[in-house]
Amino acid sequence: MSGAAEPGPAAEDPEVSDPEVSDPEASPRDFVVDLEGFEGPLDLLLTLAREQKVDLTQISIVRLAEQYLDFVAAVRHADLELAAEYLVMAAWLAYLKSRLLLPQAGPADEPSPEDLAARLAFQLRRLEAMREAGADLLRRPRLGIDVFARGRPEPIEANTETVFHASLYDLLRAYGRWHARNREAPVLQVAPSVLDSVEKALERLRRGLGRSPGWESLSRYLPPAILGRFDGDSLVARSGIASTFAAALELVREGEVALRQTSPFGPIFLRPVHRDGVPR
Amino acid sequence: MSDIDPHHLRLVEAIVFAATEPMTVGEIAARLPEGANVEALLAAVQSAYAPRGVNLVQAGGTWAFATAADLAPWLRRDVQVEKKLSRAAIETLAIIAYHQPLTRAEVEDARGVQLSRGTLDALLAQDWIRPGGRREAPGRPVEWVTTDAFLRHFGLESLDALPRLEELKAAGLLDNRDALQTYSEGDPGLHEAHDGPRGVVGD
Amino acid sequence: MSDIDPHHLRLVEAIVFAATEPMTVGEIAARLPEGANVEALLAAVQSAYAPRGVNLVQAGGTWAFATAADLAPWLRRDVQVEKKLSRAAIETLAIIAYHQPLTRAEVEDARGVQLSRGTLDALLAQDWIRPGGRREAPGRPVEWVTTDAFLRHFGLESLDALPRLEELKAAGLLDNRDALQTYSEGDPGLHEAHDGPRGVVGD
Numbered sequence: 001m002s003g004a005a006e007p008g009p010a011a012e013d014p015e016v017s018d019p020e021v022s023d024p025e026a027s028p029r030d031f032v033v034d035l036e037g038f039e040g041p042l043d044l045l046l047t048l049a050r051e052q053k054v055d056l057t058q059i060s061i062v063r064l065a066e067q068y069l070d071f072v073a074a075v076r077h078a079d080l081e082l083a084a085e086y087l088v089m090a091a092w093l094a095y096l097k098s099r100l101l102l103p104q105a106g107p108a109d110e111p112s113p114e115d116l117a118a119r120l121a122f123q124l125r126r127l128e129a130m131r132e133a134g135a136d137l138l139r140r141p142r143l144g145i146d147v148f149a150r151g152r153p154e155p156i157e158a159n160t161e162t163v164f165h166a167s168l169y170d171l172l173r174a175y176g177r178w179h180a181r182n183r184e185a186p187v188l189q190v191a192p193s194v195l196d197s198v199e200k201a202l203e204r205l206r207r208g209l210g211r212s213p214g215w216e217s218l219s220r221y222l223p224p225a226i227l228g229r230f231d232g233d234s235l236v237a238r239s240g241i242a243s244t245f246a247a248a249l250e251l252v253r254e255g256e257v258a259l260r261q262t263s264p265f266g267p268i269f270l271r272p273v274h275r276d277g278v279p280r
Numbered sequence: 281m282s283d284i285d286p287h288h289l290r291l292v293e294a295i296v297f298a299a300t301e302p303m304t305v306g307e308i309a310a311r312l313p314e315g316a317n318v319e320a321l322l323a324a325v326q327s328a329y330a331p332r333g334v335n336l337v338q339a340g341g342t343w344a345f346a347t348a349a350d351l352a353p354w355l356r357r358d359v360q361v362e363k364k365l366s367r368a369a370i371e372t373l374a375i376i377a378y379h380q381p382l383t384r385a386e387v388e389d390a391r392g393v394q395l396s397r398g399t400l401d402a403l404l405a406q407d408w409i410r411p412g413g414r415r416e417a418p419g420r421p422v423e424w425v426t427t428d429a430f431l432r433h434f435g436l437e438s439l440d441a442l443p444r445l446e447e448l449k450a451a452g453l454l455d456n457r458d459a460l461q462t463y464s465e466g467d468p469g470l471h472e473a474h475d476g477p478r479g480v481v482g483d
Numbered sequence: 484m485s486d487i488d489p490h491h492l493r494l495v496e497a498i499v500f501a502a503t504e505p506m507t508v509g510e511i512a513a514r515l516p517e518g519a520n521v522e523a524l525l526a527a528v529q530s531a532y533a534p535r536g537v538n539l540v541q542a543g544g545t546w547a548f549a550t551a552a553d554l555a556p557w558l559r560r561d562v563q564v565e566k567k568l569s570r571a572a573i574e575t576l577a578i579i580a581y582h583q584p585l586t587r588a589e590v591e592d593a594r595g596v597q598l599s600r601g602t603l604d605a606l607l608a609q610d611w612i613r614p615g616g617r618r619e620a621p622g623r624p625v626e627w628v629t630t631d632a633f634l635r636h637f638g639l640e641s642l643d644a645l646p647r648l649e650e651l652k653a654a655g656l657l658d659n660r661d662a663l664q665t666y667s668e669g670d671p672g673l674h675e676a677h678d679g680p681r682g683v684v685g686d
Contacts, residue, residue, distance in 0.1 A: 039367070039368055039391065039393050040391065040392045040393025040394075041392055041393070042391060042392025042393065043391075043392070043393065045392075085392075085393065085394075122452075122453075123390075123392065125451075125453060126390060126453045127371075127390060127391065127392065129448055129451070129453045130371055130374045130375050130378065130390065131371055131374070132444075133374040133377075133378060133442070133443060133444060133448070134370040134371050134373060134374035135370075136443035136444060137370070137373070137374060137377070137434050137442075137443065138365075138370060140434045140435050140436075140443070141349035141352050141435050142433055142434060142435070143346065143432055143433045143434075143435070144433070145352075145356065146349060146352035146355070146356060147337075147346045147347050147348075147349050147352065147435060148346060148347045148355060149344060149345070149346055150297065150344075150345060167407055168404070168407075168410055168411075169404045169405050169407065172404070
């Protein structure tokens with residue numbers, strides 16, 4: 001964004017001390033500080049407009065455009081960085097100024113230069129008004145500064161109910177943090193295992209136990225996914241069988257069920273047992 | 281005020297006084313006996329306390345006791361150092377307060393510059409603004425509005441009490457039309473220069 | 484009481500009201516203009532408030548305002564203890580709010596840690612989440628969703644009003660750093676000082 005290389009130290013550049021732009025005593029360094037003090041092109045325009053010392057409704061947009069362009073030229077002359085938005089405004093003001101000075105019929109669907117100038121003036125007036133309104137707000141008696149809420153919460157002993165407190169800010173901040181954390185340090189995502197676990201098998205067994213009092217086939221407790229389509233080769237099926245069997249053994253160990261198998265590799269049956277070993 | 285039950289009056293005082301947070305009329309009503317005229321009671325308490333050192337203050341829909349504003353010069357000295365709000369934050373707050381509901385892009389238009397990170401954040405952290413819904417427009421951006429906590433902090437009974445509201449309205453400065461639109465079309469001002477900042481788009 | 488300055492009377496009220504602890508006569512005197520008769524002022528305030536719902540109470544050499552003792556039966560049922568939500572709970576709530584419906588296991592996946600018992604309990608007790616049905620998946624786990632009470636508490640008109648990711652980012656909230664750090668990086672839109680995140684308290 002800055003201009004081409006300028007010869008010599010900028011401090012010796014006579015353009016920098018253009019009285020139009022800054023204090024004649026100011027060094028380029030002060031100049032940088034000045035520019036950084038502005039919050040965008042409108043802010044700069046507003047400051048320049050005040051130098052005209054007239055009511056904003058009476059302001060000369062042509063004169064203002066010239067002031068702005070001089071300022072920008074001086075900044076660039078000093079080989080200083082200027083944010084793109086300042087340059088965009090400069091280009092537009094140059095265009096507006098030329099149209100205001102050399103009236104010519106523009107395309108019919110384009111606003112007239114006077115209209116554009118009026119809108120710019122409106123925007124400057126509005127920004128100034130909002131600035132003053134903000135200052136007015138700050139001058140009001142403010143809670144916690146000029147005016148105080150009750151300092152001490154009431155110590156009443158009673159049936160207390162815990163109420164958790166959180167603000168919308170807390171909520172959004174928590175989400176933002178969580179999101180940022182996830183993005184910065186991606187957590188290893190392990191897909192949920194399709195294999196059956198002993199825990200799940202135990203849950204199935206405990207849920208089903210007691211529904212029928214007598215012996216029933218352990219195969220009833222296989223995971224729903226493999227029930228009915230018995231495929232001994234599938235890893236899923238084998239894990240289901242193994243975990244169901246292990247879970248059944250676990251329940252035997254805890255004395256909750258009894259197991260029975262009448263022949264090698266034959267079907268396995270189980271039945272719930274009371275704590276004292278008696279069938280319930 | 282013959283319909284004011286003195287017992288109810290005392291209860292309203294105690295209820296609002298004991299609360300750790302400002303209370304809505306509905307919350308106060310829920311703690312009073314059936315049929316109590318809460319609005320009238322609050323008005324009675326407010327006028328009873330008006331000449332005192334502690335006042336009953338309304339902010340939007342909520343009520344709380346606070347020290348009288350005119351005592352500020354005598355009370356101010358024992359306050360912790362005030363957190364300074366940036367100029368951008370105050371300007372943004374004023375723009376939202378006077379023009380709400382307002383999208384972020386509209387705030388940027390009004391200031392002619394993009395909002396830096398942290399400006400809305402600072403206002404949110406103070407609980408002075410909240411998202412008030414979405415604009416039925418392309419992108420459905422969030423609209424920002426001020427909160428009752430904002431009103432309370434600045435001692436405003438309602439948004440109608442904003443300083444110089446009538447004057448600004450009369451001057452047409454609260455109209456949203458006729459401004460240069462730099463940001464509200466989504467592109468942060470980077471476009472063909474001869475179009476002007478965001479092409480000086482008309483309505 | 485001809486020696487009672489009405490201005491001093493109001494000051495005493497405001498000072499005692501705003502104090503975070505009951506105050507001694509000496510502490511009150513230190514904040515009043517020289518020569519004020521603090522004892523007489525306190526007695527005057529006490530008698531002025533005696534018939535009201537709020538009284539000036541002396542206890543062990545200190546003075547404080549308190550709700551009138553005879554109103555206790557009407558106030559007692561309303562007492563609530565405010566606690567800040569734990570960081571785990573607020574994060575869980577935020578994740579459910581943005582991604583609902585979610586099962587417990589999905590919340591745990593998202594946060595990378597198991598949920599402690601109290602976390603969902605606290606959100607449930609607050610009526611901010613509720614079971615919204617069951618996931619058609621093995622085990623048919625409960626799916627959690629947020630409630631209308633959640634929307635009310637956080638001042639949201641609908642879930643749609645939650646700022647989107649890019650809006651959070653723009654507001655400076657999409658950030659893993661502490662607010663304190665964020666605020667000290669010289670961005671022109673920032674506070675000069677900040678309390679840090681309110682309410683994000685670890686368990």
